[in-house]
Amino acid sequence: MGTLLRFENVTRRFGDFTAVDDVTLDVEKGETFSLLGPSGCGKTTLLRMAAGFDRPDSGRILLDGRDITHLPPDQRPVNTVFQSYALFPHLSVRDNIAFGPKLKGWSAAEVKRETERMLELAALDLKLRQRLLVELDAIHDEVGITFLYVTHDQGEAMSISDRIAVMNRGVIEQTGKPAEIYETPRSSFVAAFIGDTNFLDGRVVESGGRFSRCAIDGLGEVVIDNDRAVAAGEVVHVSLRPEKIVVMREKPEVGADANAVRGKVEDVIYFGSHTRYWVRCGEWRLCAEMQHRRFQLDEKAPAWGDEVWLSWHANDGFLLDRYRVEDEALLTLPDED
Ligand SMILES: Nc1ncnc2c1ncn2[C@@H]1O[C@H](COP(=O)(O)OP(=O)(O)OP(=O)(O)O)[C@@H](O)[C@H]1O
Numbered sequence: 459m460g461t462l463l464r465f466e467n468v469t470r471r472f473g474d475f476t477a478v479d480d481v482t483l484d485v486e487k488g489e490t491f492s493l494l495g496p497s498g499c500g501k502t503t504l505l506r507m508a509a510g511f512d513r514p515d516s517g518r519i520l521l522d523g524r525d526i527t528h529l530p531p532d533q534r535p536v537n538t539v540f541q542s543y544a545l546f547p548h549l550s551v552r553d554n555i556a557f558g559p560k561l562k563g564w565s566a567a568e569v570k571r572e573t574e575r576m577l578e579l580a581a582l583d584l585k586l587r588q589r590l591l592v593e594l595d596a597i598h599d600e601v602g603i604t605f606l607y608v609t610h611d612q613g614e615a616m617s618i619s620d621r622i623a624v625m626n627r628g629v630i631e632q633t634g635k636p637a638e639i640y641e642t643p644r645s646s647f648v649a650a651f652i653g654d655t656n657f658l659d660g661r662v663v664e665s666g667g668r669f670s671r672c673a674i675d676g677l678g679e680v681v682i683d684n685d686r687a688v689a690a691g692e693v694v695h696v697s698l699r700p701e702k703i704v705v706m707r708e709k710p711e712v713g714a715d716a717n718a719v720r721g722k723v724e725d726v727i728y729f730g731s732h733t734r735y736w737v738r739c740g741e742w743r744l745c746a747e748m749q750h751r752r753f754q755l756d757e758k759a760p761a762w763g764d765e766v767w768l769s770w771h772a773n774d775g776f777l778l779d780r781y782r783v784e785d786e787a788l789l790t791l792p793d794e795d
């Protein structure tokens with residue numbers, strides 16, 4: 459393996475606006491790597507620099523250990539896969555569609571037939587986009603090309619990537635495998651941008667032992683695994699994914715490593731495979747998701763207006779920074795209120 463493409467302390471400014479801010483990033487040989495982040499976070503700017511269409515103000519770009527920062531595009535063995543429907547901007551739509559089949563070594567006639575067939579679709583719509591993704595994935599598996607993919611669609615990024623870098627405002631907030639990013643978000647922005655989460659505002663009461671204790675405004679104390687250094691008194695967000703919360707009618711027996719809080723069901727939506735509950739706990743409205751792992755026609759399932767208990771393990775809560783108010787517009791927030 460080893461690194462194929464390396465961005466080293468890369469910064470790109472437009473006037474006094476910093477589009478890419480001191481980004482260091484390694485893309486390994488053979489992997490599918492996605493840059494994921496909201497509109498304007500700097501994804502295309504990074505990609506353009508990798509392809510040689512733009513240059514950093516500072517920092518270096520290395521390809522296989524060689525400094526290519528100032529190498530013109532035509533001398534770089536790099537093709538870019540852009541997030542827009544036109545995958546390769548220098549190719550026509552037809553050539554873009556033909557790219558996959560060609561690379562797979564199909565005959566000219568086969569490529570033409572397949573291209574025509576795909577173009578019969580009304581436009582490069584969602585289905586085609588998904589098809590192209592599947593196609594890219596298949597090519598990737600077959601020929602072991604390294605893919606650097608750019609998207610603001612987390613579902614796309616999660617499903618096709620070996621690793622993802624989550625970007626926000628020109629900065630990489632976290633890099634990791636999709637499951638790492640989802641299960642152990644390192645910032646509130648990442649927790650909210652990838653999937654759904656509940657945020658509780660609180661203040662650290664005690665930290666240092668195996669668990670941190672955190673006082674949640676208007677709710678009481680909760681315990682959280684110590685995976686990040688926090689100091690007593692620190693103002694934090696506790697992030698808690700809906701599917702990690704168990705909803706019960708009876709008060710659960712919880713040990714020192716779990717939490718149980720009382721609440722009242724305000725909304726219930728049944729989805730077949732799972733049910734979503736919105737539960738009022740003090741001043742908080744928490745979303746909990748219950749998977750129906752077994753046959754279930756359960757009259758005892760909690761219903762609208764019921765008094766319930768919510769419980770979750772200390773492992774499943776995260777102490778994170780409180781995200782900036784400006785970031786809120788960029789986030790996919792839990793569907794509530
Ligand atoms: N040539 C330029 N001149 C001035 N500002 C620019 C230029 N190119 C990009 N920017 C700005 O830099 C920021 C990052 O742009 P970029 O295109 O990299 O974002 P992006 O993450 O690709 O967004 P999107 O998801 O909308 O494509 C944006 O605020 C954009 O307006």
Ligand SMILES: [Mg+2]
Nearest residue numbers: 501502503541
């Ligand atoms: Mg872009």
